Amino acid sequence: MLSVDSDRRRRPTLDTVAAAVGVSRATVSNAYNRPDQLSSSLRERILETARSLGYAGPDPVARSLATRSSAAVGFMLPQGLSGAFSDPALSIVLDGLASTVDGHDHSLVLMPGDATGGPRPSIVTRTQADVMVAYSLPDSAPAFEAVAARGLPLVVIDQPVLPNSARVEVQDYLGASLAASLLLGLGHSSFGILTFSLHPDGVSGPVSFERRSAAPFRVSRDRLGGYLDTLEKGGVKPDNVPVWEARGSDRELGRLGARWLLTRTPRPSALLCASDQLAFGCLRAARDLGLTVPRDISVVGFDDVPEAAYSDPPLTTVRQPLADKGRRAGELALKLLAGGRPPRPTRLDVSLVERASTAPRT
Amino acid sequence: MLSVDSDRRRRPTLDTVAAAVGVSRATVSNAYNRPDQLSSSLRERILETARSLGYAGPDPVARSLATRSSAAVGFMLPQGLSGAFSDPALSIVLDGLASTVDGHDHSLVLMPGDATGGPRPSIVTRTQADVMVAYSLPDSAPAFEAVAARGLPLVVIDQPVLPNSARVEVQDYLGASLAASLLLGLGHSSFGILTFSLHPDGVSGPVSFERRSAAPFRVSRDRLGGYLDTLEKGGVKPDNVPVWEARGSDRELGRLGARWLLTRTPRPSALLCASDQLAFGCLRAARDLGLTVPRDISVVGFDDVPEAAYSDPPLTTVRQPLADKGRRAGELALKLLAGGRPPRPTRLDVSLVERASTAPRT
């Protein structure tokens, strides 16, 4: 049976319908796109005929070519899908973005990253999208050149800072400072820090000074910097603060890192984490070691994902407006699409949410 | 400065490059797509000129129109993005799929669902993709009609059973039976069941018989059926088994449901869950209530996500090969794209993984 193949080949087009109804192709097009351009009776007749012919509406690709707009936004991720989505923060941001662009009949094309910290240039070149959104890509991602070469508008979430792109980000450094200050205020003086990737190389482990200062991931760099600088101002030497880098932001990796941090000598009495997921891992690691949070160890996270309110104990963390971040990025994308120039960066507020995972040093 | 707009308008095309080099458009096209059709020196010259002209390669949309292939696979989800991705199982499946199609230079278009349990038909109609993948959509999803109307090949993951589509699914019923048998074998006789959505209406709560039997989500139906039928064979009347439906598969919703289940009279000594996420919620709920797993309560999950091995206690669960599921779906999509007929459904094996969240009834 070859009928399937030939069915697919010989699908009806606008012309088929036009001929069947006895009108011009333009009229059929108008029936779909500009109902006000023809009498509603004729429109009805056209739609009816189309249906009976098995015509499902204007072909999206042809329409895109004619309108020079593919009605899609490309979303560039720093890593593969499963890694990326192990952090619920991304899901929330993406959901905010999707609902915004979806309301404007745009679809979302996912572009997974690889070891370069972003999608391969060839992917970027071939993806049908008329605006790109970068989510927390390293400064060095080759994907950006490809975007520029295509002349596509770009909105950047979190990082990097790029000329001629719209940007939305949060006050990571400030948020981290707030968290560190809180802990200092509670009398802590011995700390450990748990961060997610500083480099896109997929390495987990203790962080050297060089590795830290050369980090291409701004978010990690800022949060880490916020923690360390503030501690230093509080009299804690950065050299005495062990830092563990997890190669992703999920709780198992957090648990692993926390286990290392909590077995340093002297043992930290407070752990600062770059994300809630990592913090959840700390809670687990503490329990594994027979330590009680917050009595023995204080833990703070970053993000304030919904679950932070329900962990055991509820997590003290830095709140960032994740859904807003996505929505705002969506609006910016739409705006650039409409020909707008990139406005000044949107900087979203962070705030400290004190729950039960922090306590005065005993 | 209008230059941005006109820049975007006046981008170089194949013709621009052809004219600059002094060859025909076909030759430039060949330079990109069929290197063997021209001398490598000419090809070099063309590529070089293109670069200097700021030509980023053939326009993806135009190319798609000419080749009648959009090189994209559409992924239809039963719900919005954040809801969908709160279950890590989806991320893993999607990752498997993405890496498969990505290797063949296809991209992935996400189509979020709404309260109908799938993407709106208008989205389906307008999305540029030449094969659709449905992930656990209800039988009733209107999205399917739209797919059929466009004549697009379809691969269905998990459900529903649709004529003329490729399908990959797991032995949900069998898996559930295994889990229930294990618990029966351990001497349990008082059970509670925690399932995710039976209907796409976003309702959480105790499940009536009607609601259960009319459930449009096959996976929930099968797992629930596997549990209940097996229990019944083991002498436990289904009427005596409380069932809670969570409107999604995340641990907070699981915790909520488990709290309800664990406060029934008599209190169940074993909880059967439709997913690991829900099971994690049970572990939490048990702890909240001062109960110890598995001494007071046995808990089993479904999926065997990576974290199941590291929960406290490690989770007894039904393993399904998630990454394989995604990969297989990707291969099927590619095969249909190549003109193949839908093969017989792929049915992946499940197996019981016994860890430490189950114990004999005390």
Place this chain on the structure above:
DNA sequence: CAGCATGACTGAAGCGCTTCAGCCATGCCA
């Protein structure tokens, strides 16, 4: 009743690319 705005529809020019049937040298073999 001339003049004109209005509504309903059409013709044709693209959008940027792929592909395939040639065409033309060139080199090789017998």
Place this chain on the structure above:
DNA sequence: TGGCATGGCTGAAGCGCTTCAGTCATGCTG
């Protein structure tokens, strides 16, 4: 030396649609 395969390139026909400048009745105004 004639015949033929081969490599390298081109011309032109689409792919299916949007859009815009018209054309042509029709009805309304003065």
